[in-house]
Amino acid sequence: xxxxxxxxxxxxxxxxxxxxxxxxxxxxxxxxxxxxxxxxxxxxxxxxxxxxxxxxxxxxxxxxxxxxxxxxxxxxxxxxxxxxxxxxxxxxxxxxxxxxxxxxxxxxxxxxxxxxxxxxxxxxxxxxxxxxxxxxxxxxxxxxxxxxxxxxxxxxxxxxxxxxxxxxxxxxxxxxxxxxxxxxxxxxxxxxxxxxxxxxxxxxxxxxxxxxxxxxxxxxxx
Amino acid sequence: xxxxxxxxxxxxxxxxxxxxxxxxxxxxxxxxxxxxxxxxxxxxxxxxxxxxxxxxxxxxxxxxxxxxxxxxxxxxxxxxxxxxxxx
Numbered sequence: 184x185x186x187x188x189x190x191x192x193x194x195x196x197x198x199x200x201x202x203x204x205x206x207x208x209x210x211x212x213x214x215x216x217x218x219x220x221x222x223x224x225x226x227x228x229x230x231x232x233x234x235x236x237x238x239x240x241x242x243x244x245x246x247x248x249x250x251x252x253x254x255x256x257x258x259x260x261x262x263x264x265x266x267x268x269x270x271x272x273x274x275x276x277x278x279x280x281x282x283x284x285x286x287x288x289x290x291x292x293x294x295x296x297x298x299x300x301x302x303x304x305x306x307x308x309x310x311x312x313x314x315x316x317x318x319x320x321x322x323x324x325x326x327x328x329x330x331x332x333x334x335x336x337x338x339x340x341x342x343x344x345x346x347x348x349x350x351x352x353x354x355x356x357x358x359x360x361x362x363x364x365x366x367x368x369x370x371x372x373x374x375x376x377x378x379x380x381x382x383x384x385x386x387x388x389x390x391x392x393x394x395x396x397x398x399x400x401x402x403x404x405x
Numbered sequence: 406x407x408x409x410x411x412x413x414x415x416x417x418x419x420x421x422x423x424x425x426x427x428x429x430x431x432x433x434x435x436x437x438x439x440x441x442x443x444x445x446x447x448x449x450x451x452x453x454x455x456x457x458x459x460x461x462x463x464x465x466x467x468x469x470x471x472x473x474x475x476x477x478x479x480x481x482x483x484x485x486x487x488x489x490x491x492x
Contacts, residue, residue: 242475249472278475285477292423332420332478357421 188403189216189226191256191272193236193247198269201380202232208383209393211400218250227403228265229256231272233325233378243286243328244274253279265309265402266372267395270326273364273374282367282374283341284333286326290357294327298388300352301363301377305345308366309402310373313394319352320391322377324363329376331358331365344368349375371402408453408461409489414474414481415446449473452489462486 188206192199192215199215206213216223218236223229237246247253253275260266260281268276276282289295303311303318314320333341338359341347349364356376364375379392416422422445429443451468455461465483474481 241473245472245475277477285475287421287478288423290421290423292427330421334477357423 186405187212187214187226188228188230188399188405189214189223190230190232191216191218191252192232193218193234193250195236195238196232196234196271198233198378198380201378202230202269205380205383205392205396206230206400209396209400211396211403211405216252218247218252221251221255223252223255223259226259226264227405228267228399229259230399231256231266231268231275232380233270233272236271236275239271239328242274242278243271244276244278247275248278257281260367260372263369263371265399267310267399268372268374269378269380270329270376273376274328276372276374281372282365283337284331284359284365286328286376287330287332287357288328289326289330289355291355295329295355296323296325297355298323298382299355299363299377301349302352304347304350305366307345308348308370308373309398310364310366310375310395311348312398312401320394321382321389322379322391323381323388324355324377325381326356326376329358330356331362331376333359341365348373349377406455406457406461407489408455408458409485409487410451410453410461410465410483411485412449412451412465412469412473412481413446413484414449414469414479415444416478417480420478446479447473448484458486
């Protein structure tokens with residue numbers, strides 16, 4: 184098994200160093216992977232960090248989906264290794280079809296940048312494996328297109344399969360069922376709008392993001 | 406033959422359109438009280454080579470379906486498909 188977590192960098196990604204720093208702080212080895220590379224190498228897990236991949240042109244994640252590296256990311260996800268998409272990374276995961284639904288413009292006509300309270304709905308996926316269901320954690324959000332949208336059948340499937348990972352305590356952006364994070368059916372692909380990498384040190388306002396990365400590191404076997 | 410296609414992408418009915426709502430507010434501020442709704446969307450113009458009109462329509466529809474629109478949120482329509490006069 185590989186000893187490192189790959190953090191994918193698209194042109195316009197801007198949270199990659201924060202993610203590497205958070206993972207390193209928690210004792211894991213993390214390395215940046217360029218989107219134009221066709222091989223991921225033998226990574227134990229992958230993070231798609233936040234930012235504005237390919238300028239968010241067309242739709243957030245719409246162009247990133249066609250970057251060379253994405254076919255390797257899909258292969259690794261289908262092989263069962265953990266994949267975490269944060270903010271723009273979540274948008275990429277929906278566009279590439281690893282997660283259902285889509286992220287739409289916020290309903291309140293505002294770019295939102297604030298710390299939000301989130302309720303842990305499921306501890307089935309790696310991302311919340313170290314916290315209790317029902318626990319409330321605080322993480323920063325920072326997005327204009329974080330309004331999770333899906334049709335009724337998809338929503339029903341998300342609920343029935345226990346795929347809703349986090350819900351906003353107070354819905355800030357119009358998301359269906361206050362959804363802030365979901366996982367795929369297998370539980371090894373997680374997308375979340377909140378930024379756990381910005382909440383790993385007391386000095387920067389909180390450490391609730393640590394649990395997300397601790398779960399990822401454990402699932403990666405590192 | 407060279408063709409010019411115009412593809413229109415609009416949000417599906419029932420999908421919220423906050424940008425449309427904001428523009429609607431401005432339309433009312435302009436004094437046009439008769440307007441009831443503004444919907445936003447995107448328009449793409451593609452120039453392509455194809456054997457005939459059907460082949461061109463197929464290619465444009467595939468691109469619109471796979472890339473230009475997101476089926477969760479949007480519907481697309483190939484609005485115009487004309488023989489292009491441009492070189």
